[in-house]
Amino acid sequence: GAVVSQHPSWVICKSGTSVKIECRSLDFQATTMFWYRQFPKQSLMLMATSNEGSKATYEQGVEKDKFLINHASLTLSTLTVTSAHPEDSSFYICSARVRGSTGELFFGEGSRLTVL
Amino acid sequence: AQRVTQPEKLLSVFKGAPVELKCNYSYSGSPELFWYVQYSRQRLQLLLRHISRESIKGFTADLNKGETSFHLKKPFAQEEDSAMYYCALATGNQFYFGTGTSLTVIP
Numbered sequence: 001g002a003v004v005s006q007h008p009s010w011v012i013c014k015s016g017t018s019v020k021i022e023c024r025s026l027d028f029q030a031t032t033m034f035w036y037r038q039f040p041k042q043s044l045m046l047m048a049t050s051n052e053g054s055k056a057t058y059e060q061g062v063e064k065d066k067f068l069i070n071h072a073s074l075t076l077s078t079l080t081v082t083s084a085h086p087e088d089s090s091f092y093i094c095s096a097r098v099r100g101s102t103g104e105l106f107f108g109e110g111s112r113l114t115v116l
Numbered sequence: 117a118q119r120v121t122q123p124e125k126l127l128s129v130f131k132g133a134p135v136e137l138k139c140n141y142s143y144s145g146s147p148e149l150f151w152y153v154q155y156s157r158q159r160l161q162l163l164l165r166h167i168s169r170e171s172i173k174g175f176t177a178d179l180n181k182g183e184t185s186f187h188l189k190k191p192f193a194q195e196e197d198s199a200m201y202y203c204a205l206a207t208g209n210q211f212y213f214g215t216g217t218s219l220t221v222i223p
Contacts, residue, residue, distance in 0.1 A: 032209060043215040044160075044202065051209075093160070095211075104150060105204075105211055107160040 002028045004096050006108035013084055014116055020080045021111045023094030029074035030096035034105065035067075038091040047092075050077040074099060084115040119143060120205050122214035129193050130222045137188040137217045139177075139203030148206040149186040151177055152213075155199045163188075163201070173197070193221045 003026040013019050023033055031052045036044040048069050049057040056069035066088075068080040077096075081088050091112050095105040121140045129135045141147055151163040164172045166179040166186060177188045186203060198221045203214040 034211060036213075044213050046211075046213070049209065095160070097211075103148075103206075104162045104165060105152075107152075109159045 002026075002096075002098060002106040004030075004094065004106045004108040006092075006094055006111045008111060009109060010112045010114075012114045012116065015085055016083055018080055018082045019084055019113060020078055021092055021094075021113070023077045023079070023096070023108050025075045025096045025106070028096075029099040030077075031074060031099045033071060033077040033094055033096045035069060035077070035079050036093045036095070038093055038110070040091075044093065047079075081113065084113070086115045089113055089115045119207075119212040120203050120214035122201075122203055122217050124217045125215065126218050126220070128220045128222055131195055132192050135190050135193040135197070135219065135221075137201050137203075137219065139186045139188065139214060141184050141186060141203075141205045143184075143205060143207055145207065147179070147181075147186075149177075149179060150204040150206065151175070151186075151188050152202040152204055153199050154202070160202070193219075195221050195223055197221050 005024045007022045033050040035047045038044050046059050047062045050069045050071040052071045058064045071077040091110050093110045095107045119142050149166045152160050153163045154160045175190045179186050200216050200218050202216045205212045
C-alpha cells in the first residue's frame with residue numbers, strides 16, 4: 001500500500017525557535033495532504049489542507065502565520081511551526097491522498113514536538 | 117458544523133461480547149464514509165470503507181442513509197481490537213473525522 005513518511009518523528013526545541021516537519025509520500029503522488037494535530041488521548045484536529053502548487057487552506061482558529069505550510073511538490077509537504085511556544089507541544093500528523101483519487105487517506109507516523 | 121459525530125468517547129466490552137461503535141454524519145450529498153483505527157503506538161490506518169462493503173478483522177459497517185449513520189460492528193470482540201477508532205467522511209477534497217472512540221476489550 002501507499003506509504004507516507006514524516007520526519008522528524010520527535011523533535012525538542014527551545015521556545016522561540018522554529019521547527020520544520022516534513023511529510024513525504026514515498027511511492028505515490030499526492031496533490032492533497034492534510035495536517036492534523038493530536039493532543040494526548042484526544043481526537044485529530046484538522047489544521048489545514050495542503051494543495052500542491054497553491055496556498056494551504058487553514059481551518060478556523062489555526063494561525064496561518066504560526067503554522068506555515070508549503071506543498072512544493074507532489075510528494076512533499078512541510079509544516080513549519082514558527083516561534084514555537086510550550087503550548088505548541090503536540091503530536092502532528094500528516095496524511096495524503098493518492099493523486100486523482102477520491103478515496104482513502106494514508107497517514108504518516110506522526111511527529112512529536114516538545115517545546116521547552 | 118460538526119459533520120461526523122461519534123457519541124461515545126470511551127467504550128469497554130468484555131472479550132467475546134458484541135461491540136458497536138456509533139457514527140452519525142451530516143451531509144446532503146452522497147457521502148463517502150470510512151472507519152480508521154489507531155492501535156497503541158501505531159499510525160492511523162484504514163479499517164474499512166463503505167463502498168467496498170467488506171468485512172475487515174471481523175468488523176462490518178453499513179451505511180444507513182435514512183438514519184445518516186455508519187456504525188461499526190463486530191459480533192465477538194477480541195483483546196487485540198482495543199484501539200482508538202475514528203469515523204471519517206469524505207466530501208470532495210475534504211476529509212472530516214469524528215472525535216474518536218477509545219475501545220477497550222476486557223479479557
